[in-house]
Amino acid sequence: MPTSKSEPGAGRAGVYDLAVIGAGPAGLAAADSAAALGLRVALLDAGSRPGGQYYRHPAPELGAARPEKLHHGWAAFARLRARLAASPLVDHLPGHHVWAAEAGVPGDERRPWRLHATRGPGAGDRATVLARAALLATGAYERHLPFPGWTLPGVVTAGGAQAMLKSSLVLPGRRIVVAGSGPLLLAAASSLVAAGAEVPAIVEAASYLGYARGLPVLAGNPGKLAEGAAHGARLLRHGVRLRRSSAVVEAHGTDRVTAVTVARLDARWKPVPGSERRIACDAVAIGHGLVPQIELAAELGAETVTGPDGAVALKVDARQRTSVPGLWAAGETCGVGGADLALAEGVLAARAVAGRPDGGREVAVRRRRRAFAALMAAAHAPGPDWTGWVTDDTDVCRCEEVPAREIREAVAELGAGDARTVKLLTRAGMGWCQGRMCGPAVACLSGGGGAAGRPDSRPLSCPVPLAQLAEPVRSVEQPGPGPD
CATH class of the missing domain: 1.10.10.1100 (BFD-like [2Fe-2S]-binding domain)
Structure with a gap:
């Protein structure tokens, strides 16, 4: 239940109404909506600044004049950031990497959720946050399919190339081959050419024919089509060539990548003999989609679902509740679907925690975007014979x-x-x-099938210094006083 403005009891008890783990689109939207409904919120994030991977932005000391030029949907982030900074009900806890979660008992004030986080390498850098409910918005990480030479300097992930550009205003190289599979390739290539890089080719393993089976879904998501068209138009202006049903099967070089070999693929992603072509480059940005980051929930035994591309996500109901009582999830942890979907699910989860009815707009956005996400995952699912390279x-x-x-x-x-x-x-x-x-x-x-595999259940979701594990839990980070 939300804490009343006239009842600062949550502050005295040291227990938040809601702890949101992750400050990307879903986490920011959830914290903002929960605070608007009167809940005391702890927003924990491993990063030093809000935004997550999607809204990653340059450090102030870099003096970026127009950081919004590197982002899609920057205005939504700017509004959320401003509201959260002004809200007396939200405590943003940056640099808090949650490594374990102890489930609470809904309705039992004596048994709240206990979230253990590390804030650094020191023995005193352990923190524990108590909350009546928890919301997982930890996002996703990139899926890697190895190939000979992928460990050479200059070979980075597609998301990593974007992160370098957004946060440090640098490029991984001057002539960059973008390869892999999924819509992230178009966005990455578009950002790179806009920043001055030369992209000789986008090498897409899928054929795009899978989208033809979902014309009604495409029609229901005109915004996504417009976004793709904008990227495509920019790439055409820069003369970027798209190679479909192809893959980088080897990177060449000694101290750094100097070229890649690209081969055509059959329907099962097996390289076609004799189709190899060599492309000179000094960097490769490669990615094969995203995998939901669900380690914390997996350790708690939360139910999961496997998507069309083999990625495992958390199973949630219509109100974003997981199978673990008191634990909600939103955004990429429920399946990769983009920032618009994450924002909508963050709002829906917050309203559910507060006991409020769903918003009609967010329900409609979730329905359309989830359908598009399923179509996208099926169209770019890795073929079973990619291991041949x-x-x-x-x-x-x-x-x-x-x-x-x-x-x-x-x-x-x-x-x-x-x-x-x-x-x-x-x-x-x-x-x-x-x-x-x-x-x-x-x-x-290993022959286990799937392109991702279920995450191992492990008590620690990230590396933790032994000194912190040995340290007794003495102090709990408490919410500050609520508004008068």
Whole structure:
């Protein structure tokens, strides 16, 4: 229940009405709506500034005159940021990376949610936030499909190239091949050419024919079509060539990438012999879609669903509730669908937590955008034979330097039948990134099917200094006094 302005009891008890984890589009919209309905909100985020990956923006010291030129939908972010900064009911807690969540008991004031976060490397950098309800808006991370040479300097993810541009105002190179699959490629290439880069080709593994099966869905999302048309027009003006049903199957270079080999793909994403072409470049921005980041909920046993592209997302009901009592989710954690969808779901989740009816506009946006997201995922789902371009010497797990040969041997000779067993036998996925980079590839090479694989259930969702784990929980970050 929302805390009344005349009842500062939540502040005395040290318990927020709602803790929102993640300050991207979904988290910002949820915190803003919850505060507007009278709830005391803690907005926890690993980043130092609000916005998440989508609204990533340059640091003030860089002096960017017009940061909005690097973004789509910047006005919505600016409004949310201003309202949240002015709200006495929202405590923005930047630099708080939540590594564990202890579920509370709805209705029992003595057993709230306990969210444990690390704020840095020191022993005293542990924080615990208490709340009556929790909302997961942790977004997604990029799916990586390895290929020979993908560890060369100059090979970055498509999202990483955009992040470099948005946050640091730098380019990963001057002549950049954009490759992989999914609509993020068009957005990334459009941003890069607008910033002065040369993009000799966009190499798209899908054929785009999958969209033909969803004409009614496309008609119901004119905004998405207009956005795609705007990117396409910019790319045409810069002479960028789109190579469909093709993939980068090898990157060349010694100290840095100097060229890539591009091959045509058949319907199962198997490279067509004799179709190889070499393209000179000094950088590659590659991505194969996004994977929902749901580790915190997976550890709590929340139910999941598998999308058309094999990515695993949280299962939520019509009010954004997960199967765990007291836990809501919004945005990419429920399936990747873009910022507009995340904003709408953040509002719907906040209204549900506050016990208010859904807003008709947000329900309509969710319905249209979820349909478009499903169509998009099916159109760009990785084909089963993409592993054909992965040579035995290709490092699949970069952190632990595990080549494909060891993974294939674990399956063929040691009897491993799933990604978890492969990890135990080879250490693939045991490095610093905890399988976020290699997880989808290991799952496919293990023969487990799917392009993502279900996240492991683990008590820590991110690396935590041992000193913080050994430290007793003495202090709890409490909400400040509510408005008079």
